[in-house]
Amino acid sequence: MADHKTGWSLIDNSSEAKLNEISRGYINFLNSVKTEFEAVDYFIERLERNEFSNIENSEKLRPGSKFYLNHMGRTLAAGIIGKKGIDNGLFVIASHIDSPRIDLKPKPVYEDVETNTVLLKTQYYGGVKKYQWVNRSLALHGRVYTKGGREIKLRIGEEPDDPVFVIPDLLPHIADKVQGERKLFEGIKGEEMNAIFGSIPGQTRKDQFKNNVLKILKDRYDIEEEDLASADLYLVPSDKARESGLDASMIGGYGHDDKASSYACFHAFMDIEKPDDTVLVLFYDKEEIGSMGATGSQSNLLEYLVTQVIHKLKGNADHLEVLSLLRKSKVISSDVDAAMDPSFKDAHDTYNAAKLGGGIVITKYTGSGGKFMSSEAPAEFVAYLRNIFEKHKVKYQFGTLGKVDEGGGGTVAQDFARYGMSVIDAGPPVLGMHSPFELVSKVDMWSSYHAYLAFMMH
Numbered sequence: 327m328a329d330h331k332t333g334w335s336l337i338d339n340s341s342e343a344k345l346n347e348i349s350r351g352y353i354n355f356l357n358s359v360k361t362e363f364e365a366v367d368y369f370i371e372r373l374e375r376n377e378f379s380n381i382e383n384s385e386k387l388r389p390g391s392k393f394y395l396n397h398m399g400r401t402l403a404a405g406i407i408g409k410k411g412i413d414n415g416l417f418v419i420a421s422h423i424d425s426p427r428i429d430l431k432p433k434p435v436y437e438d439v440e441t442n443t444v445l446l447k448t449q450y451y452g453g454v455k456k457y458q459w460v461n462r463s464l465a466l467h468g469r470v471y472t473k474g475g476r477e478i479k480l481r482i483g484e485e486p487d488d489p490v491f492v493i494p495d496l497l498p499h500i501a502d503k504v505q506g507e508r509k510l511f512e513g514i515k516g517e518e519m520n521a522i523f524g525s526i527p528g529q530t531r532k533d534q535f536k537n538n539v540l541k542i543l544k545d546r547y548d549i550e551e552e553d554l555a556s557a558d559l560y561l562v563p564s565d566k567a568r569e570s571g572l573d574a575s576m577i578g579g580y581g582h583d584d585k586a587s588s589y590a591c592f593h594a595f596m597d598i599e600k601p602d603d604t605v606l607v608l609f610y611d612k613e614e615i616g617s618m619g620a621t622g623s624q625s626n627l628l629e630y631l632v633t634q635v636i637h638k639l640k641g642n643a644d645h646l647e648v649l650s651l652l653r654k655s656k657v658i659s660s661d662v663d664a665a666m667d668p669s670f671k672d673a674h675d676t677y678n679a680a681k682l683g684g685g686i687v688i689t690k691y692t693g694s695g696g697k698f699m700s701s702e703a704p705a706e707f708v709a710y711l712r713n714i715f716e717k718h719k720v721k722y723q724f725g726t727l728g729k730v731d732e733g734g735g736g737t738v739a740q741d742f743a744r745y746g747m748s749v750i751d752a753g754p755p756v757l758g759m760h761s762p763f764e765l766v767s768k769v770d771m772w773s774s775y776h777a778y779l780a781f782m783m784h
């Protein structure tokens with residue numbers, strides 16, 4: 327991959343080298359990490375290589391201690407105890423490592439003898455425009471837990487010789503009546519999102535196709551049909567992430583929401599040395615479906631972790647201490663924002679929309695309409711962050727998500743606000759968010775890295 331010449335006068339040579347290092351690393355990350363499971367594995371491998379230890383196994387923490395917490399293999403936290411301990415509150419960056427995708431249903435496999443096909447029933451995960459996910463190559467990722475108690479990690483469709491899977495759309499020649507009158511978002515409906523799992527023509531006996539495909543599943547992966555019910559299996563785009571634009575100024579790939587933020591955050595976290603104050607980075611699952619569940623940010627994982635930290639620093643931790651520490655801590659909710667779409671500017675307030683290449687976006691509030699369901703950052707915390715960014719010469723911009731009455735969205739910010747923590751959203755802008763191939767600017771990746779580093783070191 328050629329080094330990218332940005333032409334930005336704001337960027338000096340060493341920054342440009344860092345920008346290229348981050349871009350390269352991020353492309354590799356996207357190609358090896360497409361699910362929350364894979365993100366946790368990827369992070370833990372690097373944490374352990376850098377002397378971070380599992381907090382459950384550490385007797386004591388002291389200034390300089392490096393630790394992590396693995397929650398169900400899907401959500402991860404890591405931290406470094408600052409030289410000054412925890413007296414000034416914690417400096418927390420929280421992102422999410424799940425991305426929109428197409429999940430398999432608990433009983434996914436069925437055959438359709440009339441069409442000579444074996445198919446997979448699916449259910450989309452997160453806010454997807456379903457029509458974007460048809461007629462493209464999909465890989466099958468996830469974990470299967472067998473009746474015998476084994477865990478099988480699946481990743482089919484990423485190697486050049488692997489098969490891929492496709493959800494077929496109807497050809498345009500005969501689609502006028504069936505689809506032509508539908509609204510765009512209903513072009514393909516949930517129950518029409520069936521992926522072709524196999525096809526062996528010439529057989530007519532019932533179950534013949536299905537049994538043939540299931541035999542392959544058994545022979546190759548040692549998985550029985552009923553094991554698919556105790557599985558987390560996802561169809562994700564099999565495309566490789568790559569540079570985009572003739573000037574290679576962008577990275578195209580699946581899962582920028584929110585791997586762009588989580589990668590920038592992790593990279594910055596691994597680059598800090600001996601912070602003054604205690605730093606935590608959190609990588610959550612389930613954000614795309616509302617952050618519920620044991621591995622989502624609505625769980626009390628943070629409270630558990632902070633209790634552990636105080637306990638292992640001081641020998642005990644009472645609830646008042648935990649809540650007091652949380653209340654004086656600061657959080658960046660590190661999630662992507664929408665970059666203004668050049669062909670659909672009407673959906674944005676062009677004065678307040680983030681621009682591709684404009685640097686990390688500070689989003690004071692999300693929500694929709696009259697700020698409903700938003701966790702709005704207090705103005706003084708916006709000022710605090712702005713001052714840090716100015717001090718460290720971070721390239722940043724302010725943004726809002728679309729026109730006032732155009733829709734909206736939310737992030738994990740509200741789950742920190744619940745503890746009275748100062749929290750604000752800040753992450754790179756993304757074009758084509760929630761699509762199978764999103765775009766992010768290299769400059770914004772670098773700027774986000776720089777911003778997270780500045781916040782942790784402040």
Ligand code: MN
Pocket residue numbers: 422583584613661662
């Ligand atoms: Mn997100």
Ligand code: MN
Pocket residue numbers: 583614760
């Ligand atoms: Mn999202």
